[in-house]
Amino acid sequence: MVDSNTVLTGQTFAYTFYVLAIMLLMAWFAYKVTKNEKSKEIKPVLFYSLVGFLVLLGVSLHIITHETIPWKPLDLNRSDIKADKTFNITVSNHKFNLPQEKMVVKVNDKVSFNVTSEDLTYGFGLFREDNTMVFQMQVLPGHNNDILWQFDRPGVYSIRSTEYSGPKGISMIEKNVVEVVN
Amino acid sequence: MKFLQTLMSGEEGLFKANTLTPMQKMTLRFVVVGLLYYAFAVIEGMLMRVYQVTPISMIPPNQYFAILTAHPLVGIFGSTYSTVFGAFLFLVPFLMKKPLWSIKLANWTCALLAVGTFIFWFSGFVTHYAPLYTLYWPLPADFSQFSVWGGTFFIVGIAVIMVGTVFFVINIFKTIAYTPEGFEKQPGKALISSALGISGLKNLFRKNKQEHLVSLPVAAIARGTVDTALNAAVILFTGVLILVYMIAELLGTSLKHSAVDALLYKNWFWWGLDLIADGLVLIFVAGTWYLLATLITGKKLFMENWARAALFVEMVVSWTVWSHHLMSDQAQPGILKILSGEMVTAFELITQGLAFFITLITLWSARPLKMTNPLKFLLGGLLGFALAVPAGIMQADLGLNRILHNTQWIVGPHVHVAVLVGLTMTLYSAVYFLFPILTNGAKLYSQKLANFHFWAHLLGGIGMGAFMGMAGLKGMLRRTIYFNGEFNVYMILAALSGSLLLIGFLAFFFNIVMSVGLNGVIGIFMPSKLNTKDLLPQEK
Numbered sequence: 034m035v036d037s038n039t040v041l042t043g044q045t046f047a048y049t050f051y052v053l054a055i056m057l058l059m060a061w062f063a064y065k066v067t068k069n070e071k072s073k074e075i076k077p078v079l080f081y082s083l084v085g086f087l088v089l090l091g092v093s094l095h096i097i098t099h100e101t102i103p104w105k106p107l108d109l110n111r112s113d114i115k116a117d118k119t120f121n122i123t124v125s126n127h128k129f130n131l132p133q134e135k136m137v138v139k140v141n142d143k144v145s146f147n148v149t150s151e152d153l154t155y156g157f158g159l160f161r162e163d164n165t166m167v168f169q170m171q172v173l174p175g176h177n178n179d180i181l182w183q184f185d186r187p188g189v190y191s192i193r194s195t196e197y198s199g200p201k202g203i204s205m206i207e208k209n210v211v212e213v214v215n
Numbered sequence: 216m217k218f219l220q221t222l223m224s225g226e227e228g229l230f231k232a233n234t235l236t237p238m239q240k241m242t243l244r245f246v247v248v249g250l251l252y253y254a255f256a257v258i259e260g261m262l263m264r265v266y267q268v269t270p271i272s273m274i275p276p277n278q279y280f281a282i283l284t285a286h287p288l289v290g291i292f293g294s295t296y297s298t299v300f301g302a303f304l305f306l307v308p309f310l311m312k313k314p315l316w317s318i319k320l321a322n323w324t325c326a327l328l329a330v331g332t333f334i335f336w337f338s339g340f341v342t343h344y345a346p347l348y349t350l351y352w353p354l355p356a357d358f359s360q361f362s363v364w365g366g367t368f369f370i371v372g373i374a375v376i377m378v379g380t381v382f383f384v385i386n387i388f389k390t391i392a393y394t395p396e397g398f399e400k401q402p403g404k405a406l407i408s409s410a411l412g413i414s415g416l417k418n419l420f421r422k423n424k425q426e427h428l429v430s431l432p433v434a435a436i437a438r439g440t441v442d443t444a445l446n447a448a449v450i451l452f453t454g455v456l457i458l459v460y461m462i463a464e465l466l467g468t469s470l471k472h473s474a475v476d477a478l479l480y481k482n483w484f485w486w487g488l489d490l491i492a493d494g495l496v497l498i499f500v501a502g503t504w505y506l507l508a509t510l511i512t513g514k515k516l517f518m519e520n521w522a523r524a525a526l527f528v529e530m531v532v533s534w535t536v537w538s539h540h541l542m543s544d545q546a547q548p549g550i551l552k553i554l555s556g557e558m559v560t561a562f563e564l565i566t567q568g569l570a571f572f573i574t575l576i577t578l579w580s581a582r583p584l585k586m587t588n589p590l591k592f593l594l595g596g597l598l599g600f601a602l603a604v605p606a607g608i609m610q611a612d613l614g615l616n617r618i619l620h621n622t623q624w625i626v627g628p629h630v631h632v633a634v635l636v637g638l639t640m641t642l643y644s645a646v647y648f649l650f651p652i653l654t655n656g657a658k659l660y661s662q663k664l665a666n667f668h669f670w671a672h673l674l675g676g677i678g679m680g681a682f683m684g685m686a687g688l689k690g691m692l693r694r695t696i697y698f699n700g701e702f703n704v705y706m707i708l709a710a711l712s713g714s715l716l717l718i719g720f721l722a723f724f725f726n727i728v729m730s731v732g733l734n735g736v737i738g739i740f741m742p743s744k745l746n747t748k749d750l751l752p753q754e755k
Contacts, residue, residue, distance in 0.1 A: 037618045041688050044615065048628075052602060052681075059598045062575060063591070069583045075576050080518055087568045091561030095553075095612055102614030109549050109613070154351040154477055156543075156621060158692075164701050165690040168617050169543060173477040174353070176546035195621045197347055197694035199360040200277040 035103055036185055037167055104168065104182065107143075111181040116145035124172055125151035127201040129192055136211045138184055145181050150174040155202070156195030159211060161188065169195040184213040221660065225732030230657035232731075232738020238305060238314075238750045239653050241321050243739045245301020246646065246653075248329045250724065252293030253639075255336070257717050259286040264679075264710040266696070268703060276696055280345035283694070285336050287348050290634065291491065292376045293332035298642050299499060300324060300383045302649065303436050305750065306506070307390050310433050313398060314748035316389035320382050327379025335372025344369045347694065348488075350453070352480040353472035356460035367461045370454045377447045377454070384444045391429065391437060395748075402428070410437035412527035431516060431523060435502020438530045442494035445534075449487025478546050486537040493563060494533030496638060498526055500600065501570035503641050507593050507648060508574045512581030522573050529566040535559045539611035543620040552613055560611040567604045571597055588665050592644035595673050599636025602677065603629050606684070623691045623702075627683025627709075635716065636676040643672070643723075650730075655752060660729035664722045671719030678712030 099105050107114065118138060123130045138144050148157045150172045157178065158169035167190060172178045189212050194205035220228075235243070259282050265271060266279055274282075304324070308315045315321060338344060342365025346355040355366065391410050392403035408414045409428035418424045427434070456475070463470045505516050516522055538555030541547040574597060584590060606628040610619045619625060647665070651657065659665060686705035691697070728736065745752065 040615070041618060044609065045688055048606065048609065051605060055601045056598065059594060059601070062579075063586070063594050066578055066582055066584050066590075067586050072580050072582045075517065075580065077518065080521070080572065080576075083572055084565065084569065087565040091564045091608065092558075094608065095557045095561070098612050098614040104617060105614035108617070109553075152472070153354055153357060154481075160690060163690075166618055166622065169620060170617075171541075171544045171620075173481070173544060173546060175473060175476060176478055178545045180545060193692075194695075195692055196351070197280070197349075197354075199354060199357060200280050200345065201360060203276060203696050 117142040158195035249298030256290040331375030338368035432506035439498035588647035596641030603633035622687035624687030632680035675715030682709035
């Protein structure tokens with residue numbers, strides 16, 4: 034399974050390229066719009082082509098991510114997939130109550146994190162040692178909050194609440210509590 | 216000596232508040248309130264930027280989160296609502312060539328926005344009530360963390376703003392539909408139908424097409440105002456719900472939080488909030504772009520019928536788009552995440568893309584143009600949305616949202632670039648355009664300061680958004696505090712960019728005060744001596 038860092042690197046390149054292109058376009062436009070030149074009539078075909086392009090772009094983005102980001106179909110179909118391992122976690126009073134046994138996972142196993150809140154709305158995120166995020170989800174009271182994940186490499190991960198739950202929530206960090214092994 | 220004279224009386228003494236009509240004074244009051252609250256929001260923003268580099272010991276975390284709660288609300292309601300409502304209460308009658316339905320009601324709107332914003336800001340400042348603008352259930356009613364009294368006044372402040380908003384909505388639609396005294400009878404229903412796009416929709420199925428009775432900018436204002444009204448209803452309803460819990464608590468009864476379903480509440484609340492973020496903001500901005508482009512060029516809008524249709528689509532999209540905020544909520548049905556969250560959201564790329572393109576082509580068709588202040592700020596506003604909308608489309612993807620939600624990416628390249636660069640620069644363009652009209656020909660104190668304002672705001676806004684975004688891609692969350700400088704490189708650069716924004720605003724503020732003078736600013740708030748409903752003074 035592709036790592037989330039790889040996906041973010043791809044996104045960084047794509048968005049940076051776009052940003053540079055649109056800034057150059059606007060700079061060129063601002064320069065040219067003041068020049069003493071007569072504009073030719075803009076034909077509607079250019080406009081209709083743009084409409085078509087935007088429709089294509091809007092739809093294709095989601096199709097491409099569905100085909101290339103592995104956790105997207107995994108998430109949508111998670112109720113039909115049997116997890117190799119399930120961890121049940123509860124949250125109350127701004128504290129994660131973790132399973133008693135250490136959370137150890139094998140590389141490529143499908144793991145379900147099932148998190149329930151007993152009071153407020155929280156977040157549940159897994160982070161690498163360099164603080165980068167592996168994934169996150171919201172944890173709503175009164176609802177089942179589960180995520181299915183497949184780790185593609187060994188590592189040690191921390192849990193952190195990714196949603197604001199009042200000032201007390203800033204200390205909701207459990208260091209190095211998930212370990213992925215070969 | 217000359218400096219002091221200019222400070223008191225304005226540049227060359229040209230601005231004379233006693234020559235202003237009641238309409239001009241009303242509009243300028245909105246602008247002054249909007250700018251003062253913008254200053255509030257910028258200072259709060261800078262405090263938080265510094266805090267993200269090094270938590271300030273004088274500000275405990277609960278106060279930091281109170282600032283984080285007030286900051287966007289002051290920015291949206293205190294600043295943006297004030298500026299936009301003031302401009303539209305002037306522009307609708309201006310474009311429809313008839314007086315505003317009620318100047319008195321408009322002044323009430325201004326006062327309620329100003330007072331309501333101060334009430335919620337002050338209650339947050341004093342009591343540290345901090346459930347953030349999202350108010351995720353049951354946090355706003357969590358009285359183990361927050362003061363009940365603080366929360367009560369906070370909600371009352373927001374409710375006061377919503378009452379002012381309802382007055383604005385009534386005034387806009389009444390102005391479109393009514394027949395002023397001494398005017399020929401106007402077709403009220405047909406005017407409203409045209410403004411909302413209903414007659415345009417019917418035209419699709421008619422052989423004999425009816426012409427549009429209201430101009431495109433008025434149609435944009437009317438459609439955005441529909442979202443404003445719906446949003447006011449949602450916020451008022453939610454406020455009452457929270458108030459019920461607060462009043463019960465004050466009376467000694469703790470109501471059960473589980474009586475309200477957190478997911479249903481979140482759907483309801485985001486449906487309402489997106490009427491602002493993905494509704495009225497985008498519709499008002501597109502309408503303002505069209506208006507400015509036609510005013511700057513003096514030419515007809517390129518592909519005007521498409522622009523009208525896109526505004527209508529945008530309004531419908533804004534009613535069906537909310538689920539992109541719930542993509543990380545696992546209990547939210549998958550079909551809603553895909554249809555509302557991904558697919559409908561993608562329509563915003565199309566509607567905003569068309570608005571961007573139509574505005575640029577309209578400007579292009581009038582070459583050569585002079586690079587005036589309204590034009591350069593309009594181009595900055597267009598660039599802002601060109602950067603921010605695709606960033607939003609990316610995060611509204613089920614795959615990417617899993618690793619972007621609640622990171623600095625959301626609030627940097629998307630929210631702040633959209634609001635600060637896209638929206639605010641568009642508003643500045645309108646302010647610079649309307650300045651001589653609303654002040655009866657007052658002269659800008661310094662063009663150099665206006666140029667500095669432009670570049671500082673543009674570079675500061677884009678820079679801050681970019682560095683926040685980079686931190687977000689490295690995993691930095693948006694609603695927490697980092698105590699060990701984990702993301703300091705990005706946060707220092709974001710703070711430097713933020714300080715450019717602050718300096719740019721100070722330059723603008725100084726420039727405007729020096730243009731109209733302190734006496735002029737005070738004069739704006741004095742009653743007009745002219746007894747007229749006309750927008751501008753009669754030519755002598």
